[in-house]
Amino acid sequence: MPKAYVYIANGGPEVEAFVDLPAPEPGPDQLAIAVRAVGVNPVDWKLRGGSTRPGQPAPVFPVALGVEAAGVVTAVGPGVTGFAVGDEVLGGTVGGAYAEYTLLSVALATHKPAALSFRAAALPVAAATAYDGVHQLSLLPGATLLITGVGGGVGVAAAQLARHAGLTVVGTASAGKKDLVESLGVTWVEPGPGVVERVRAVAPQGVDAIYDLVGGAALEEIAGVLRAPVGGGDAVDEPPRLITAADSATVTRLGGVAVQRARSLAVLDVVTGRAAAGVLDPHVSDVYPLERADTALRAVETGHARGKVVIEVAV
Numbered sequence: 001m002p003k004a005y006v007y008i009a010n011g012g013p014e015v016e017a018f019v020d021l022p023a024p025e026p027g028p029d030q031l032a033i034a035v036r037a038v039g040v041n042p043v044d045w046k047l048r049g050g051s052t053r054p055g056q057p058a059p060v061f062p063v064a065l066g067v068e069a070a071g072v073v074t075a076v077g078p079g080v081t082g083f084a085v086g087d088e089v090l091g092g093t094v095g096g097a098y099a100e101y102t103l104l105s106v107a108l109a110t111h112k113p114a115a116l117s118f119r120a121a122a123l124p125v126a127a128a129t130a131y132d133g134v135h136q137l138s139l140l141p142g143a144t145l146l147i148t149g150v151g152g153g154v155g156v157a158a159a160q161l162a163r164h165a166g167l168t169v170v171g172t173a174s175a176g177k178k179d180l181v182e183s184l185g186v187t188w189v190e191p192g193p194g195v196v197e198r199v200r201a202v203a204p205q206g207v208d209a210i211y212d213l214v215g216g217a218a219l220e221e222i223a224g225v226l227r228a229p230v231g232g233g234d235a236v237d238e239p240p241r242l243i244t245a246a247d248s249a250t251v252t253r254l255g256g257v258a259v260q261r262a263r264s265l266a267v268l269d270v271v272t273g274r275a276a277a278g279v280l281d282p283h284v285s286d287v288y289p290l291e292r293a294d295t296a297l298r299a300v301e302t303g304h305a306r307g308k309v310v311i312e313v314a315v
């Protein structure tokens with residue numbers, strides 16, 4: 001029977017296990033796929049720990065970890081058009097991704113461009129979240145955007161999308177990621193005590209907006225480098241100037257907002273297209289076989305991933 005890496009209850013790493021699960025049958029508007037690659041995201045361990053996603057039913061254990069995958073269609077469900085057995089696809093999974101077989105919802109599935117490998121599995125969550133945030137800020141070319149946690153999965157994508165939009169980007173990341181950050185055309189700033197002064201040294205007028213990917217005390221401290229008050233100007237429909245994907249509670253207290261996730265096929269197609277065109281690279285830094293899914297998840301769960309971590313399933 002096909003293998004899957006699951007959690008058997010809500011909890012820490014101790015509730016994870018490899019199990020044999022039957023290959024799932026596609027329901028209406030679903031694709032069954034043989035998984036070739038999986039993107040690893042912080043949400044994977046957060047869901048294992050008991051977090052919930054809007055609109056998701058309560059878990060029925062065991063639950064396969066992971067929320068995004070790329071692979072080859074093995075069956076199409078009732079009502080599916082535009083996809084056929086043998087198609088190479090990527091998208092958001094239904095019922096977990098760290099598995100030899102899984103399901104995609106056609107509402108969030110797209111054909112994998114030939115120019116991309118199956119590691120494009122790393123795009124649906126991080127790159128789409130990056131796109132949503134940069135789009136939400138609606139900055140004009142020449143504006144300065146500060147991204148905290150710029151060396152992680154969302155950060156490297158947000159930096160590239162922002163640079164492509166003509167923005168000047170300053171980003172915080174640990175010293176080991178300085179080379180990666182600078183290769184994206186981003187001015188690197190070391191986080192930690194004194195970070196506000198270091199940002200001011202490279203952006204003396206302050207920054208026009210902040211996309212936070214860290215939260216907590218780092219978010220509280222960095223909010224002070226905004227050029228204008230968090231709430232922006234007088235216009236009611238003025239875009240936010242402080243957003244986060246990491247910490248809604250803190251950003252709300254500071255007067256900012258959480259990133260508005262589109263979770264749409266349109267955004268998935270935009271980021272996949274940009275990756276195929278060579279203007280968006282998810283920077284997959286670590287690749288593990290499915291048999292080492294635990295190590296892959298720990299690499300992200302430490303909170304210090306470099307770009308994206310991917311799990312590959314051997315054919």
Ligand SMILES: NC(=O)c1ccc[n+]([C@@H]2O[C@H](COP(=O)([O-])OP(=O)(O)OC[C@H]3O[C@@H](n4cnc5c(N)ncnc54)[C@H](OP(=O)(O)O)[C@@H]3O)[C@@H](O)[C@H]2O)c1
Nearest residue numbers: 042129149151152153154173174191218245246303304305
């Ligand atoms: N709302 C949503 O739909 C959504 C979607 C995607 C992600 N998220 C959230 O957004 C956050 C980022 O996601 P991700 O996928 O980019 O995570 P990730 O790949 O794990 O990257 C996080 C990055 O933050 C850096 N970091 C940690 N502490 C830092 C600090 N104090 N200052 C500066 N950088 C720091 C880490 O490395 P170094 O410290 O080594 O530099 C790492 O590169 C997570 O909280 C995730 O759950 C939310």
